[in-house]
Amino acid sequence: MTLSVDQVLTRGVAEVLPKKETLAKLMSERKIRLYLGIDPTGAHLTLGHAVQLRKLQQFADLGHEVILLIGNGTVRIGDPTGKDSTRPMLTDEEIKANFEDWKRQAEKVLDFSTIEIKYNGDWLDALTYADMVKLMANVTVQQLMERDMFQDRLKAGKPIHGHEIMYPLLQGYDSVAMEVDLELGGTDQTFNMLMGRTLLRQYKQKEKWVIANPIINGTDGRKMSKSYGNYIALDEAPNEMFGKIMSMKDAEMLTYFEIFTTEDLADAAALIKSSPRDAKVKLAKHIVTWLHSAADAESAYQDFVTKFVKHEVPTDMPAFSVGGSSIGILDLITKTCGFAASNGEARRIVEQGGVSLDGEKIEDPKAEVVLSSESQVLKVGKRKFASVTS
RNA sequence: GGGUAGUUAGCGAAGUGGCCAAACGCAUCUGACUGUAAAUCAGACGACUCCGUCUUCGGGGGUUCGAAUCCCUCACUGCCCA
Numbered sequence: 467m468t469l470s471v472d473q474v475l476t477r478g479v480a481e482v483l484p485k486k487e488t489l490a491k492l493m494s495e496r497k498i499r500l501y502l503g504i505d506p507t508g509a510h511l512t513l514g515h516a517v518q519l520r521k522l523q524q525f526a527d528l529g530h531e532v533i534l535l536i537g538n539g540t541v542r543i544g545d546p547t548g549k550d551s552t553r554p555m556l557t558d559e560e561i562k563a564n565f566e567d568w569k570r571q572a573e574k575v576l577d578f579s580t581i582e583i584k585y586n587g588d589w590l591d592a593l594t595y596a597d598m599v600k601l602m603a604n605v606t607v608q609q610l611m612e613r614d615m616f617q618d619r620l621k622a623g624k625p626i627h628g629h630e631i632m633y634p635l636l637q638g639y640d641s642v643a644m645e646v647d648l649e650l651g652g653t654d655q656t657f658n659m660l661m662g663r664t665l666l667r668q669y670k671q672k673e674k675w676v677i678a679n680p681i682i683n684g685t686d687g688r689k690m691s692k693s694y695g696n697y698i699a700l701d702e703a704p705n706e707m708f709g710k711i712m713s714m715k716d717a718e719m720l721t722y723f724e725i726f727t728t729e730d731l732a733d734a735a736a737l738i739k740s741s742p743r744d745a746k747v748k749l750a751k752h753i754v755t756w757l758h759s760a761a762d763a764e765s766a767y768q769d770f771v772t773k774f775v776k777h778e779v780p781t782d783m784p785a786f787s788v789g790g791s792s793i794g795i796l797d798l799i800t801k802t803c804g805f806a807a808s809n810g811e812a813r814r815i816v817e818q819g820g821v822s823l824d825g826e827k828i829e830d831p832k833a834e835v836v837l838s839s840e841s842q843v844l845k846v847g848k849r850k851f852a853s854v855t856s
Numbered sequence: 857g858g859g860u861a862g863u864u865a866g867c868g869a870a871g872u873g874g875c876c877a878a879a880c881g882c883a884u885c886u887g888a889c890u891g892u893a894a895a896u897c898a899g900a901c902g903a904c905u906c907c908g909u910c911u912u913c914g915g916g917g918g919u920u921c922g923a924a925u926c927c928c929u930c931a932c933u934g935c936c937c938a
Contacts, residue, residue: 622934623933623934623935624933624934625932625933625934687894696883709892710892712891712892712893713892713893714893715893715894716891716893716894717893717894719893741891742891742893743891743893744891746891746893770892773892774891774892775891775892806885808902808903808904809903809904809905809906810901810902810903810904810906811885811900811901813906814885814886814899814900814901815885815886815900817886817900818885818886818887818899818900819886819887820885820886820887821886831906847885847886848886848887848892849892
């Protein structure tokens with residue numbers, strides 16, 4: 467579905483700088499050129515990334531000239547946002563492989579036939595010493611240090627490496643090199659994106675707009691992050707995705723509705739209030755349909771009801787054959803099914819009463835289970851099921 | 857260049873010769889409750905052939921019956937002075 471210009475500039479957008487109205491006017495007069503920059507590190511894409519990608523695609527759908535920029539030049543520094551660890555150097559082959567993987571995940575959200583791909587290494591690697599001096603002369607150290615995360619690190623006594631303060635300049639130079647009208651990014655990129663605005667004006671006397679998209683919280687209401695384990699990956703299986711959305715905090719729902727659906731927000735808010743569970747089911751179906759299919763969404767819903775509402779055994783589950791008539795329970799969990807990372811972990815789950823076979827609880831870690839050609843259902847924890855046979 | 861403080865498990869952070877596989881918080885896992893929400897309660901959370909053994913406290917080397925803790929050395933970082 468193609469949204470109107472006003473919807474694209476409003477819904478799921480945190481900020482349009484310097485002004486929404488002037489950008490809307492430009493978009494009505496001609497096709498604009500815009501871009502989103504991505505890191506070529508081996509990222510596992512989440513709904514957090516999808517916020518950006520979805521917005522990018524909306525511009526493509528409106529027929530604008532959309533560029534996806536691979537940061538194979540800026541990756542030498544690594545955006546200092548968040549982490550302070552030094553990035554490893556990536557070879558061209560690794561970058562290519564990473565992008566292929568990235569593309570596979572992003573295909574669910576982006577239509578690559580409508581998007582042009584560029585690499586900023588093409589111009590950044592070509593900068594000479596003189597170019598770098600000229601680039602750096604455009605700003606003061608104080609301006610660079612204004613960035614919130616540098617201030618945070620200063621306060622926390624954390625290191626800021628010399629090359630890191632160049633990141634905004636290099637990202638900003640991308641805007642100069644491509645002469646874009648607009649850049650998209652998360653609100654955490656505002657500083658970098660505005661640097662591009664400054665540089666573009668200084669180098670080419672050209673105006674550039676910036677759209678900052680919201681950073682969504684993870685399912686537990688905190689910042690979506692690997693270390694919290696609260697993210698939803700784009701290549702998540704339908705059932706997992708559905709379950710994760712259902713386990714999200716109620717308070718996060720409305721934002722997700724705003725960003726990932728076209729639902730009327732007043733209606734969504736009313737539904738959340740009257741029946742949070744139904745609202746969540748609706749949201750989960752929406753998102754699974756978007757990233758998988760309507761059929762997957764329906765079957766994920768059914769699976770969810772069976773497993774968690776009725777506490778019954780799901781219909782499909784992985785099947786394992788152990789190649790023998792009996793096996794130690796720990797080996798079965800760890801080696802055969804891969805449900806635990808180590809024997810110790812499996813032992814713990816067993817001792818804590820989290821394991822059952824055909825509904826029969828197994829609490830002795832030394833137990834030998836007898837298997838036949840008839841499949842039995844192994845349950846480990848709340849959500850791991852397997853069908854096991856000899 | 858001088859001074860000083862630091863580097864501990866996934867993260868943050870205690871511990872300064874044996875009681876340390878290492879407090880505590882977060883994350884994670886299990887059980888109870890439930891809307892796989894929130895809140896809460898109970899427990900686990902290096903590995904293994906698990907009531908015992910083995911490998912961990914920036915790297916390397918020493919001292920000692922015994923070291924995360926003491927010494928030497930290398931690497932990295934913060935802060936102050938210049």
